[in-house]
Every structure is written in structure tokens, then in C-alpha cells.
Amino acid sequence: MTESVAIAQTDLLCTNCAGQCVFDPASGTLTCLRCTSEHRIAIDPDADPSAEQHYHPDLPHTEQPRFTQNRPYQCETCGGEVVFLGHSISESCPYCNGNLIEQSSDESYVTLGVIPFALSDERAQINAQGWVARRWAAPSDLDAIVSRSVVAGIYVPFWTFDSEEAVDYTVKYKVRSGKRTYTRSYSAFMRTKFDDLLMPASPHVTPLIRDGILHEFEPGNLRPFEPAYLAGFAAEFHHQSVREGLKHNAADKALLLRNRIKKHSGKSSITKVSYATDTTGIKYRRILLPVWILHYSYQGKPMKVVTCGLRGRTFGERPFSTVKLFAFAAVVSSAVTAFGFIWGALQLF
Amino acid sequence: MLTSTGPVLATLLIIGIAASLGIYPIKKLIRVQEAKHELKHGSPGFFRTMSGWIIIAIWLAATWFFASIVGDWWATGDLSSAIGRSVRRLELLLRILAALADD
Numbered sequence: 001m002t003e004s005v006a007i008a009q010t011d012l013l014c015t016n017c018a019g020q021c022v023f024d025p026a027s028g029t030l031t032c033l034r035c036t037s038e039h040r041i042a043i044d045p046d047a048d049p050s051a052e053q054h055y056h057p058d059l060p061h062t063e064q065p066r067f068t069q070n071r072p073y074q075c076e077t078c079g080g081e082v083v084f085l086g087h088s089i090s091e092s093c094p095y096c097n098g099n100l101i102e103q104s105s106d107e108s109y110v111t112l113g114v115i116p117f118a119l120s121d122e123r124a125q126i127n128a129q130g131w132v133a134r135r136w137a138a139p140s141d142l143d144a145i146v147s148r149s150v151v152a153g154i155y156v157p158f159w160t161f162d163s164e165e166a167v168d169y170t171v172k173y174k175v176r177s178g179k180r181t182y183t184r185s186y187s188a189f190m191r192t193k194f195d196d197l198l199m200p201a202s203p204h205v206t207p208l209i210r211d212g213i214l215h216e217f218e219p220g221n222l223r224p225f226e227p228a229y230l231a232g233f234a235a236e237f238h239h240q241s242v243r244e245g246l247k248h249n250a251a252d253k254a255l256l257l258r259n260r261i262k263k264h265s266g267k268s269s270i271t272k273v274s275y276a277t278d279t280t281g282i283k284y285r286r287i288l289l290p291v292w293i294l295h296y297s298y299q300g301k302p303m304k305v306v307t308c309g310l311r312g313r314t315f316g317e318r319p320f321s322t323v324k325l326f327a328f329a330a331v332v333s334s335a336v337t338a339f340g341f342i343w344g345a346l347q348l349f
Numbered sequence: 350m351l352t353s354t355g356p357v358l359a360t361l362l363i364i365g366i367a368a369s370l371g372i373y374p375i376k377k378l379i380r381v382q383e384a385k386h387e388l389k390h391g392s393p394g395f396f397r398t399m400s401g402w403i404i405i406a407i408w409l410a411a412t413w414f415f416a417s418i419v420g421d422w423w424a425t426g427d428l429s430s431a432i433g434r435s436v437r438r439l440e441l442l443l444r445i446l447a448a449l450a451d452d
Contacts, residue, residue: 136379174451211394212387252393259396269451315387320376329371333364333412340413341360344420344431349438 008101008227009076015039020098022232025117025290025309030228041228049113050219052162052283055242073100087202090155090235101227101235109237110286113222116229117153117290117309124151124292124307131305131314137324142298146305149296153309155235155288157201159245160217162283163194165257169275173267183271190264194256199249201238201286204293205306207252212315213291213308221310222287235288242284356423363419367412374408377401403450410442 012021012030019034029038071084080095089102104110132138132146170187196217200210223229240248258273290309295302298319305316343349384398417438421431 136382137375208388208394208397211389211392215389255393255396259391269448271451313387320379322372325372325375326368329375330364330368332375332409333367333371336409336412337360337364337367337416340416341420341423343413344417344422344435345424347421347424347434349441 006103007073008103009098012099012231023229025120041226043224043226047224049222049224052285055282055284087236087239089237090230099231101230111225111288112286114225114229114288115221119309119312121151127307127312127314128294128305135318137320137328139319139321146296149294151292151294153233153292155230155233156205156291157236157238158287158289159199159201160196160285161249163279164281165192166278167275169261171265171267171270172272174269186265186267192260199245201240201245202236209306209315213306213313238286356419359419363415371408374405378405406449410446414442
């Protein structure tokens with residue numbers, strides 16, 4: 001970690017009784033665990049957390065964040081040692097349970113905005129277990145295994161990326177004429193834009209889980225980074241530089257671009273898409289989004305169910321029961337076989 | 350007796366083989382259903398999960414095709430003629446699958 005790091009701790013204590021406070025998703029305030037006083041979180045009225053940063057490859061904000069793996073700090077409340085591990089920026093003191101939040105002014109990993117939790121842990125637990133219970137062909141013991149785990153709240157780092165694309169493309173497609181099939185090609189130019197493509201910058205949320213829990217992203221809900229929002233929750237800073245984030249985003253963007261090209265060409269039976277794109281106007285945000293994660297292990301394989309801390313959408317990883325899959329396949333096979341048998345017996349065609 | 354036992358055994362064999370080969374297509378079918386109901390439509394994860402669904406159609410079409418031959422065999426008692434009559438069905442089936450794969 002660089003020298004520009006500061007720790008927020010005493011600001012997170014109750015102004016009435018000096019007790020430890022945590023962020024309460026229900027009230028959106030900093031709530032004292034001892035006297036239950038609620039403290040409104042003051043934010044800079046001039047700050048615009050939804051503002052996007054322009055990407056310039058030669059500026060320092062594209063550099064890989066510098067940090068040391070273990071960063072010990074002395075708790076300002078009790079004097080105990082608190083160690084920040086890896087990418088963590090939110091810890092609690094093991095002696096007095098005080099919350100410590102790392103803040104940095106280093107441009108290469110400063111958080112530009114955060115959307116605070118709005119969903120309680122009880123609701124997230126219900127959603128996660130409900131999601132597992134609704135899985136088809138899941139092992140019979142899965143519900144019991146998952147119910148032994150509890151959700152943990154974490155602010156996960158994300159990127160949002162904007163870009164403008166000028167695309168020269170060629171599609172190859174099939175056309176039929178009588179009994180013969182011909183391959184034709186069609187070339188054209190199109191302009192398209194990407195707006196607020198969300199890319200997780202932490203292994204806690206995979207791109208697939210992102211698409212399951214974050215159906216909508218509203219930049220207007222972003223708040224300026226305030227340590228109070230993180231009090232009582234785990235949080236991480238970005239695992240990547242902007243350049244690395246863009247690189248991770250490339251596969252998603254290419255997939256979306258290919259689909260837009262197919263639509264733009266107006267052709268069907270497309271067999272191949274090739275293109276060259278000139279990307280300009282790249283803008284980004286480095287933000288934290290709230291998720292509840294339920295980690296569990298099935299037959300030694302670690303899995304997770306993730307609930308969005310905003311509206312509660314849930315998605316995750318799940319195992320399948322081979323026996324149930326076989327039973328489903330046997331039922332469907334029997335039905336299709338009966339249909340085919342009757343078709344053949346009646347010699348319909 | 351032989352003509353009725355043969356088709357019955359063949360039918361059971363088709364169900365057994367189709368069920369065994371159907372484990373992966375059924376898994377894919379469940380993933381596709383989950384994607385349709387839970388993933389954001391038009392997202393990269395949605396496209397990735399939906400791709401490859403043709404395996405489900407191939408599995409169902411193959412099961413139906415072989416069962417139709419056995420049904421024909423059971424009705425006529427003539428396996429080789431039933432196979433001969435199935436060629437047109439196979440051609441049509443392959444065309445449908447090719448059209449689906451293109452989409």
C-alpha cells in the first residue's frame with residue numbers, strides 16, 4: 001500500500017456513547033450497536049460520483065495498484081493490531097470489534113463511487129436459500145448443506161466502461177436455391193456505442209453471476225465514497241488497473257459486438273462474422289457494488305450463491321444430481337420414443 | 350412372436366440409450382431455462398449460456414427418428430423396408446436441424 005493511505009475509524013464511532021457503529025441497509029444510516037442511535041451519513045454535496053473518467057493509456061490511473069499483501073495497523077480504539085489482507089479495505093478489530101476502513105488518494109485505485117446496501121442480511125439469506133431450493137435436478141441434500149451457511153455482505157469492485165465503435169465488418173451467410181446451398185458474403189460499416197458495461201474486478205463475482213444479479217445499473221444511485229457505507233461489511237479495492245479491466249472486458253464486448261453486427265447486417269443463416277473496430281471515447285468508473293455471498297462446498301467443490309444487495313436478485317453456482325438428470329432424461333426419452341413409435345407405426349411420413 | 354418381441358426390445362434399448370445420452374442435453378436444457386428466466390436478456394452471460402442448445406434438438410430428433418423406424422417395423426413386421434422408408438424422414442430431419450443450427 002502506498003503512503004497516501006489513511007484509516008477511518010474514530011469517525012465511525014457513535015457520537016452519543018462512543019459505541020461501534022455499522023451501516024444499516026434498512027435505514028441507510030450509521031447505526032450504533034450499543035445505543036441504536038442512527039447517524040445520518042453526510043456526503044459532499046458537490047461530489048458527482050456518477051461522473052465518468054476518460055481513459056488515456058499514458059496516464060498514471062492505468063497503472064496496476066501498488067499494495068503489500070499484509071498491512072498491519074494499530075486500532076485507534078483499543079490499541080490492538082489489525083491486519084488488512086490482500087485486497088481488503090474494510091476490517092474489524094479482533095479485540096474491540098471496531099471497524100477500520102482504508103482510504104487512499106492514490107489515483108490508480110481510488111474508488112470513485114459506491115452504491116450502499118439496501119437489502120438486509122435476513123432477506124438475502126432467504127433469497128439465497130430460496131434460489132437453491134428452486135433448482136431442478138439438484139442433489140437432495142443440497143438444501144440442508146446450503147442452509148448451514150450464512151450470507152456475508154461485501155462491497156465488490158466493478159468497472160463501468162463506455163466506448164464508441166466504428167466497425168467495418170463482413171458476414172458470411174448461407175442462401176438456398178433449390179437443393180443447393182451457396183455461401184455469400186456481405187460487408188458494411190456501422191457505428192455503435194457501449195454505455196455502462198459492468199465488469200467485475202474481483203473473483204467474488206463472475207461475469208455470469210453479474211448477468212444474473214445486476215439486470216439494471218443506475219448511475220444516479222452512486223454515492224461518493226464514504227467509509228461509513230462500508231462499516232460492518234467486507235470490501236475490496238480493484239484487483240486490476242484500468243488497462244487490465246478493459247482487457248477482461250474485451251471478450252464480453254466482442255460477443256455483444258458480433259450480435260450487433262448480425263442484427264445490423266439483416267442477414268440470416270450467418271456462419272462467420274469478421275470485423276475491425278476503431279474504438280474511441282473510452283470512459284470508465286471505478287465503483288463498489290453491494291452483494292451478499294453465500295459460500296458453500298458440495299463434495300469438496302467450493303460454490304457460491306450471490307444476492308444483489310440492491311434489489312435482491314439472486315444467482316449462483318449449483319451442482320447437479322446425475323441420478324435426477326438420468327431420471328429426467330428417461331422420462332423425456334420415453335415420451336419422445338412413444339411419439340416416434342406411433343409416428344412410425346401409423347407411417348405418417 | 351419374433352416380430353413383436355424385436356420391436357419391443359428395440360424400443361426399450363432406444364429409451365435406455367437415449368436416457369443415458371440425455372444426461373448432458375437435460376443439463377443444458379435446465380441451464381437454458383435458468384438463463385431465460387434469471388439472466389439479463391442480451392447480456393454476454395445470456396448469449397454464452399444459450400449457445401449450444403442445438404444439442405438438445407439433436408438428442409430429441411435422433412430419439413424420435415430411431416423410434417419411428419421401430420414403430421414402422423412393429424406395424425409392418427419388415428425391418429429393412431422400415432429402414433428404407435425412414436430415409437426421407439432422415440433427410441427432412443437433417444434439413445430442420447441445419448436450419449436450427451444456422452439460427
